[in-house]
Structure formats: structure tokens, C-alpha cells
Amino acid sequence: MSSGALLEATGLLKVYPLRLGLFGSTVGRVRAVDGVSLVIGRGETLGLVGESGSGKSTTGRLLLRLEEPTAGEILFDGDHWLSLTGAELRRKRRGMQIVFQDPHSSLNPRMTVGDQIAEPLRVQGLARGRELSRRVASLLTEVGLSPAVADRFPSEFSGGQRQRIAIARALATEPKFLVCDEPVSSLDASIAAQVLNLLGDLRDRMGLAVLFISHDLAVVSRVADRVAVMYCGRIVEQGPTAEIVREPLHPYTAALLSAVSPPEAVSPPTPRIVLEGELPSPSAPPAGCAFHPRCPIARPRCQEETPVLTGTRPDRSVACFFPGELRAGRVREAGPTPPL
Amino acid sequence: MPPLLSVRDLRVELPHGGRWFPAVDGVSFDLERGEALALAGESGCGKSLLGRALINLPPETARVSGSISWAGSELTGEPESRWQQMRGSRMAMVFQEPGAALDPVQTIGTQIVEAIRLHRDMPARQARLLAVERLREVAFPDPAAGAEQYPHRLSGGQKQRALLAVALAADPELLIADEPTTALDATVASEVMDLLARLRERRGLTLLLISHDLPLVARASGRALILYAGRVVEEARTAEIFRSPRHPYTRALLRCLPRLDPEAGPRRRLDAITGTVPDLYDRTAGGCAFAPRCPERFGRCTESEPALGPAEGVLVRCFLYDGPERGVRVTA
Numbered sequence: 088m089s090s091g092a093l094l095e096a097t098g099l100l101k102v103y104p105l106r107l108g109l110f111g112s113t114v115g116r117v118r119a120v121d122g123v124s125l126v127i128g129r130g131e132t133l134g135l136v137g138e139s140g141s142g143k144s145t146t147g148r149l150l151l152r153l154e155e156p157t158a159g160e161i162l163f164d165g166d167h168w169l170s171l172t173g174a175e176l177r178r179k180r181r182g183m184q185i186v187f188q189d190p191h192s193s194l195n196p197r198m199t200v201g202d203q204i205a206e207p208l209r210v211q212g213l214a215r216g217r218e219l220s221r222r223v224a225s226l227l228t229e230v231g232l233s234p235a236v237a238d239r240f241p242s243e244f245s246g247g248q249r250q251r252i253a254i255a256r257a258l259a260t261e262p263k264f265l266v267c268d269e270p271v272s273s274l275d276a277s278i279a280a281q282v283l284n285l286l287g288d289l290r291d292r293m294g295l296a297v298l299f300i301s302h303d304l305a306v307v308s309r310v311a312d313r314v315a316v317m318y319c320g321r322i323v324e325q326g327p328t329a330e331i332v333r334e335p336l337h338p339y340t341a342a343l344l345s346a347v348s349p350p351e352a353v354s355p356p357t358p359r360i361v362l363e364g365e366l367p368s369p370s371a372p373p374a375g376c377a378f379h380p381r382c383p384i385a386r387p388r389c390q391e392e393t394p395v396l397t398g399t400r401p402d403r404s405v406a407c408f409f410p411g412e413l414r415a416g417r418v419r420e421a422g423p424t425p426p427l
Numbered sequence: 428m429p430p431l432l433s434v435r436d437l438r439v440e441l442p443h444g445g446r447w448f449p450a451v452d453g454v455s456f457d458l459e460r461g462e463a464l465a466l467a468g469e470s471g472c473g474k475s476l477l478g479r480a481l482i483n484l485p486p487e488t489a490r491v492s493g494s495i496s497w498a499g500s501e502l503t504g505e506p507e508s509r510w511q512q513m514r515g516s517r518m519a520m521v522f523q524e525p526g527a528a529l530d531p532v533q534t535i536g537t538q539i540v541e542a543i544r545l546h547r548d549m550p551a552r553q554a555r556l557l558a559v560e561r562l563r564e565v566a567f568p569d570p571a572a573g574a575e576q577y578p579h580r581l582s583g584g585q586k587q588r589a590l591l592a593v594a595l596a597a598d599p600e601l602l603i604a605d606e607p608t609t610a611l612d613a614t615v616a617s618e619v620m621d622l623l624a625r626l627r628e629r630r631g632l633t634l635l636l637i638s639h640d641l642p643l644v645a646r647a648s649g650r651a652l653i654l655y656a657g658r659v660v661e662e663a664r665t666a667e668i669f670r671s672p673r674h675p676y677t678r679a680l681l682r683c684l685p686r687l688d689p690e691a692g693p694r695r696r697l698d699a700i701t702g703t704v705p706d707l708y709d710r711t712a713g714g715c716a717f718a719p720r721c722p723e724r725f726g727r728c729t730e731s732e733p734a735l736g737p738a739e740g741v742l743v744r745c746f747l748y749d750g751p752e753r754g755v756r757v758t759a
Contacts, residue, residue, distance in 0.1 A: 138612035139583075245703050275469040275639065280683035280699035287696065302613060305642075309685040309697060332687050346613040347642070347687060361621045362614045364568070365582045381614075 091128045092162075093296045094264055099123040099149055099159035101142075105370050117370045119145045120156070121320035124396075127264070132290065132297040134311030134328065136304050136343065140369050142320040143300045147266045150298065151183055152176075164263060181211050181260035186286075188269035190249030194241040200227075200252050201237025207259045226255040230285060247278035251285065258289060265290070268300045283310060305347045308332050313402070316340050319367055319377035322396055326403035336405040338413035339378050360413065376407070384413050429499030430457035431601060431633055432481070432518075437493035439476045439485055443708045447490060450707055451477045452657035454493075458601070463627060463634040465648035465665065467641060469680075471704040472654040478605050478637045482520050483510040516546040519594035523606035525586035529578040535562070535589045536574025542596035561592040564629075566622055584615035588622070595626070602626075605637040620647055641684060645669050653677050656705055656716035663741035673743045676700075676717045715746070723747060 100122060105115040120142045127133045137143040149156045152168070161168040164182060171179060184207075187193040195203055204223045208214045214222050224234035230251040241249055250270060257265060267286065271279035287310060290297055301307050307314055308328055315325040316337065324337040335341040338360075345360040362381045367373055373380050379389040388408055396406040439451035451473040458464050466474045479485050481495060483502075495502045497517065502510070514520075522528045530538055539558035543549060549557070555574075562570035565588040578586060587607065594602060604623065608616035620643065626632050636648050644651055644665060651668055653661040653676065661674040672678045682698035702720040710716060714729040721728065727746045738748035 138614060247703060275704070276641070277469060277680060277683050277700035278703060280685075280697040281701070283685070284696050284699055287694065291694070303685075304613075305685045305687050308687050309695070312694075329690070342614055342617075344687060346617040359617065359621075361617055363618070365584050365615065366612060 092126050093129045093131075093164055094125075094127045094150065095162045096126075096150060097124045097160045099146065099161070100157045101145055101149055101154065102157045115370055118320050118372070119369055120149060123159075123317075123320075123322055125315055125322070125325075127296050127298060129263070129296055130290075130294045131313070132299055132311045134307035134314040135298055135300045135317060136302065136307050136314060137317035138302055138343075138366055140319075140366055141317040142369070143317050144268055146317070147185070147268050147298055147300050151185055151266055152180075153185075178211070181207070181213070182262050183264045183266070184257035184260065184262040185266040185268060186250070186253050186257050186270045188272050190246060190253045190273075191241075193253055194249055194256075196241055199238055199240060200244075203241075203252070204237075204256045204259055207256065211260055213260060222259070226259055229258070229289065230255045245278075246274050247282055250274065250282050254282075254286065254289070258293070261293070262295070264296045264298070266298045266300065269302065270299075271306065272301070272303070279306075286310070303347065304332075304343050316343065319372050320369055321377070321406065323378065323407070324405045325396070330403060334411070335414070336399065336403070336410040337378075337407045338382050338384055338409075341413045342383075382413075384409055428460075429496070431460045431462075431498055432458040432635075433494075433496045433499075434458075434481070435494040435496075437477065437480060437495065438491065439473065439480050440490045440492075441486070441707065442488055442490075448707050448710070450489075450657050451480065454652075454654075454657075454659055456652055456659070456662070458633060458635060460600070460633055461627075461631050462650065463636065463648045465636040465638060465644040465651040466654060467638055467644045467651050468654035469639055469704055471656070471707065473657040474637045474639075474654050475605055477654075478520065478603050478635070481603060481635070482514050482518060483507070484514075512546070515542055515594075515599060516597045517599055518601040518603060519597075519599040520603040520605065521587070521590050521594050521607055523609050525583070525590040525610070526578065528590055529586060529593070531578055533577070534574065535576050535578065535581075535592070538589075538593050539574070539596050542593050546597035558592070558596070561596055562589070564595070564626070565589075565591045566618075567592065582615075583611050584619065587611060587619050591619075591622070591626075595630075598630075599632075601633045601635065603635045603637065606639070607636075608643065609638075609640070616643075623647065641669075641681065653680075656710060657707075658716065658744065659735055659742070660717065660744045661742065662735070667741060671739075673738060673741055673748070674717075674745050675721045675723045675747070679720075679722070715744075 099120050101120040103117045103119055104113040105117055107114045123146055135143045148154045201223050204226055205219050208219055208222060223237055227234045227237060232251055271282050274282060299307060299311050311328050314328050314331045315322045318339050324340045331340060335344055342360045342362050364381045367377060375390040375392055376394050379385040394406045394408050396404050398404045399410060435455045437451055437454045438449050440447040440449045454477060466477060468474050480491050485491050536558045539561055540554045543554045543557055559570045559574050562573050567573045567588045581589060608619050611619060627634055638644055648665045651665045652659045655676050661677045668677060672681050679700045683700060685697060700720050705716060715732055718724045718728040733744050733746045733749060735742050735744040
């Protein structure tokens with residue numbers, strides 16, 4: 088493991104059987120995560136970007152062992168993470184936590200907020216009695232809520248407040264690594280900014296490493312040190328955030344950047360890359376490069392061969408035969424825009 | 428010529444604990460032919476209720492007042508039969524969840540045919556051909572085969588295209604699109620907005636876009652109304668709002684959007700707005716609804732409510748522009 092790396096995943100693979108009907112036989116396989124390798128340093132935030140079905144959430148779940156990978160290797164804080172079992176796994180699990188997208192369904196509606204935050208501490212045997220109440224109160228304060236809300240139920244809170252509660256619960260065991268799976272996607276812009284700032288502050292203060300999973304490249308660009316872009320189960324581009332935003336190498340990354348239209352782009356309007364067709368089904372990925380049916384610069388080679396993720400310079404890699412060829416401004420404009 | 432749609436002092440009130448609460452509170456605007464107007468705001472601002480009131484399909488418990496007129500003729504108080512004739516043939520609406528708006532047990536083609544024949548006396552076979560034509564117009568892949576599909580077989584983007592084809596079946600002049608891309612992936616959303624722009628151009632369609640997504644509003648509308656707690660707080664040309672927002676809420680909302688800026692650096696804080704949109708049943712009467720969250724509030728803001736008035740060439744509801752020289756921003 089390279090020095091400074093907290094987590095290193097190599098060749099992660101997750102294959103689901105595709106069944107027909109309720110008790111049906113297996114009719115195919117879905118490679119939801121198809122050979123994903125990533126490294127996250129201590130205190131570093133890696134943004135994992137992709138659209139639905141790209142395998143980004145499954146990747147997060149594999150790292151946490153909420154699901155077991157079909158193949159691959161994970162080193163976490165010096166341990167062969169996938170070989171850990173029983174009491175040892177349970178004990179070390181406190182080092183990794185997750186915050187989900189929807190705080191409405193990730194919190195238990197029948198448990199008080201205080202009990203939910205206390206639960207991981209109790210299960211891990213980290214605190215009890217008065218110490219437990221003290222820790223819950225201090226966690227609530229950390230996330231900007233009053234300790235007095237510990238006796239209330241999740242339904243009494245707004246979406247943003249619930250996400251704060253979910254963050255308090257995730258941080259209870261003082262993890263080293265936090266997976267955030269679309270943590271602000273269901274929140275309004277003004278509330279999302281509050282929650283993102285809170286996550287950033289806590290991360291910096293606690294030296295947390297974060298895997299920030301999101302479909303929104305604009306959000307990711309404001310929290311992640313590095314970005315990995317997934318398409319159809321694979322990482323297609325990886326690199327430092329500022330470089331990816333300034334100079335995307337994969338045509339899919341260029342299209343994603345173009346789709347996140349910044350308000351400044353109104354005048355003068357930047358030529359927009361509009362892809363054609365839909366995201367492919369992971370159960371029947373196209374041959375060759377999975378992106379080729381939608382790619383504006385695809386050539387015959389892209390239909391036959393699958394490009395592998397290759398380093399183009401230190402800390403930058405891309406899986407494309409023609410990296411950097413597609414940029415906004417160098418493609419057909421998305422039709423004339425009618426006067427607004 | 429009178430505007431295509433004219434809305435005056437529209438109120439949509441919801442009952443709670445024996446009282447009425449205005450979720451939409453006195454909204455007025457004109458929509459000209461061929462225009463793309465956006466109603467923008469965060470959840471709880473009343474924008475979706477407003478959209479539903481415009482097609483006379485508010486929630487059953489709601490109480491609606493004010494005036495809606497179409498090309499100069501008053502629609503308020505008209506019988507449901509008149510509204511039925513208006514919906515589809517004059518104005519149509521597409522919703523956020525295209526899956527929920529399509530009938531799951533009928534093919535896409537049948538649903539478009541029904542929408543056509545509801546308003547036009549046309550033989551079934553001819554309507555069928557027109558349905559395929561509508562699917563072609565919304566760039567539905569393989570329209571002839573697509574017409575035979577059931578909604579559950581379609582992807583999110585295809586469902587939204589199918590719903591658009593149903594909405595456009597009887598050639599409406601106005602399309603009300605309520606969060607048309609919220610349920611879609613970014614690249615697919617981009618395609619759908621591109622399609623809407625083409626439809627506007629080809630058909631001269633008038634668009635009323637309802638959205639919380641300000642970048643989308645920037646991209647797809649020419650004029651925008653920013654709503655907060657049921658009221659319009661700013662109205663201006665969209666480019667002007669993004670170039671120079673006037674109301675403190677609009678300014679704060681634009682500042683807290685994460686932007687793609689390679690120079691911004693990943694670890695810089697976003698400008699957030701403290702607090703939350705006030706709950707409908709918990710709104711303090713008297714002051715400006717945004718005052719509790721406003722970084723620029725002063726004495727007057729909690730005492731009385733500012734009116735929507737002209738300032739610097741746009742309309743703003745804020746006392747900052749209500750000094751001795753009306754319409755010029757008061758600098759504190």
C-alpha cells in the first residue's frame with residue numbers, strides 16, 4: 088500500500104445473476120461493478136460520479152461490505168478488509184460509516200433521535216449510561232442541532248435536519264472513512280449548501296477520508312480533491328478535481344460537465360454537448376467501449392475493442408482511445424436555440 | 428393583442444386546523460405567445476400548486492381565488508367542461524414523474540390516440556398515424572414500434588418523451604412543464620431540454636417552466652419569477668436575474684449553488700442560507716417572509732410586508748429598494 092493511503096481497492100467486481108420471474112432460472116449476469124480500482128488517502132475526499140446504473144452506489148456498498156464483492160481486494164487501514172470475519176470485522180467496522188441519500192428512509196421512524204445516534208456506540212460497546220448521553224449531546228451539537236432534540240422522533244424534523252441526524256449517527260463511532268451516497272440530492276439548494284459545509288467542516292476537523300458519491304459533478308467539484316467518473320460499471324476517467332473540470336479527457340466526462348449548466352453560461356451560451364440515446368442497461372452493455380453508442384467521436388475501433396484505464400500523466404487516467412478530442416465548443420452545437 | 432395567459436392575484440389556500448393558509452399568495456403575471464417563462468423557487472414556495480391551479484386541477488381540499496384569463500377571455504368560474512376543452516387542446520402539462528402520469532395498462536400509442544380524439548374528430552386509423560408522428564417529433568426511438576410499447580418497458584427519458592407526445596397530441600399552444608427533468612439523469616435531462624427548445628422553435632410553443640433548478644431555469648427560460656413562501660419576490664428577464672439578482676433571497680440562492688470552477692478549489696465553503704423555508708402553517712404574518720433568513724434585514728422587514736414594485740428596471744419585493752428614492756437600492 089502506498090504511504091498515506093487509507094483504503095485501496097483493486098479489481099472490484101460485483102456480478103448479479105439476472106433471473107426471470109420470481110423463482111425463475113438465471114438467464115444472464117449483470118456486471119454492476121466491473122473491475123474498479125481506487126485509492127483514498129487519509130483525510131482525502133474522492134468524488135465518485137456517474138448516472139443511474141453506473142455502479143457508483145454498489146461500489147460504495149462493496150467497500151463497506153454491505154455487499155460482498157464477487158472478486159477483488161480491499162486494503163483498509165492496513166487490514167485485508169475482505170478476509171476479516173466475526174468479532175474482528177465487527178470491531179473494525181466502526182472505522183467506516185455511511186450517510187445515505189434519503190434521510191426519510193435511512194432513519195428509523197419509531198426510535199428517538201437520541202437512541203438512533205446512541206445505537207452504534209452501544210452496539211460497539213464504546214459508551215454507556217451517562218457517558219452515552221453526553222456523547223449523543225455532543226454529537227448533536229457538532230452537527231448544529233440542540234441536544235434537547237434527542238427525545239424527539241425523525242418525523243418532527245425537516246429533510247436537512249434529518250440529514251444532520253444521519254451524519255451525527257455516522258460519526259458516533261469516530262470513523263476514519265465515511266461513504267456519502269448522494270447526501271444532498273434530496274435537499275433544496277439552500278439547505279444542500281448548509282449540509283455540504285457541515286460535512287466539509289467535520290471532515291477537516293476529524294481528518295476524515297470520504298468517498299463522495301454523486302450524479303452531480305458541480306457538487307462533487309466543490310467537495311472532492313480527486314474525482315473518478317463511472318460509466319456502466321467501470322471507471323472511465325480519474326484525476327484531480329480541478330484538472331478534470333478544466334480539461335476533461337473522456338468524452339463522457341465532457342458531456343457530463345456540459346450537462347451541469349452553470350448559470351453563467353447564459354450569455355454567451357457555450358456550445359453544449361448533447362448526447363443521443365439512453366444509458367445502456369448494465370445487463371446488456373454494448374460491445375467494445377460501453378460509451379460508443381452515445382459517443383459523438385466514436386470510431387470503428389471503439390465498437391470492437393474495450394479501452395482500459397490508462398495513465399496519461401501522474402495521477403490522471405482515462406479509458407478512451409481518443410482522449411481529449413471532445414470538448415465543449417468543438418462539437419456540433421445542440422441545434423439553434425429559439426429566442427427566449 | 429391580450430397576452431396568451433394572464434394571471435391576477437391568484438391565491439391557492441389549503442385548510443389546516445379550521446383555518447385557511449395561502450400556499451400561493453396573490454401571484455400575478457402575463458405570459459406572451461411564444462415566450463418561455465419560469466416559475467422558480469425551492470420546495471414549499473407554492474410553484475407546483477400554482478401550476479395545477481392554472482389548469483384547474485388543484486388538490487380537492489384547496490380553495491382557489493383570483494383571475495386566470497386566456498387570450499383575454501376569463502376562465503375563472505367557467506364550468507369544468509370548458510376547462511376540459513382547454514386542457515389538451517390549448518394548454519397541456521407534463522409532470523415530474525412521467526411514470527406516474529402515464530397509464531400503465533395502455534400502450535403509448537393508444538394514450539396518444541385518446542388524447543387526439545378527445546379534442547379532434549378524427550378516424551382511429553388516422554389518429555394512429557398522427558400518434559406515430561408525434562412520437563417522431565419528440566425523437567422517440569423507433570416511433571412505430573414505440574407506439575406499441577407499454578410504459579413499464581420504457582426508460583425514464585423515454586417515458587418523459589412519451590408524456591410529451593401525449594401532451595402535444597392535440598396541438599396545445601401552452602406547455603406547462605413541472606420539473607420536467609428532475610427524475611432524469613443529467614445527460615438525459617440535457618437531451619429533454621434540448622428537445623423542448625426545438626419544439627418551441629418548430630411549433631411556436633409557449634412554455635411555462637416550473638422548477639427548483641436554477642441552472643435549468645437559466646438555460647430554458649427568457650423571463651423568470653422567483654417565488655418564496657407563496658409570493659413572487661423578484662421578476663425579471665432570466666439573463667438579468669443571473670447577471671444581477673436584486674432580492675436578497677435570489678442573491679443568496681444563486682450564491683449557494685455549487686459551480687463548476689476549476690479555480691474555486693474543492694475545500695472552499697459554499698455560501699449557505701441559514702434556516703429553512705417557513706412551514707406553510709407556521710408563517711408569521713406581518714413582516715417579509717424571508718426576513719428571518721435574510722442577511723440584510725433591518726427594522727422595517729419584520730414589521731410590515733414589502734410590496735412587489737419596480738426597482739432598477741425589474742420587479743422586486745424588498746424594502747431595500749423602497750427608500751426615499753423609490754426604485755433605487757438603499758445602501759445601508
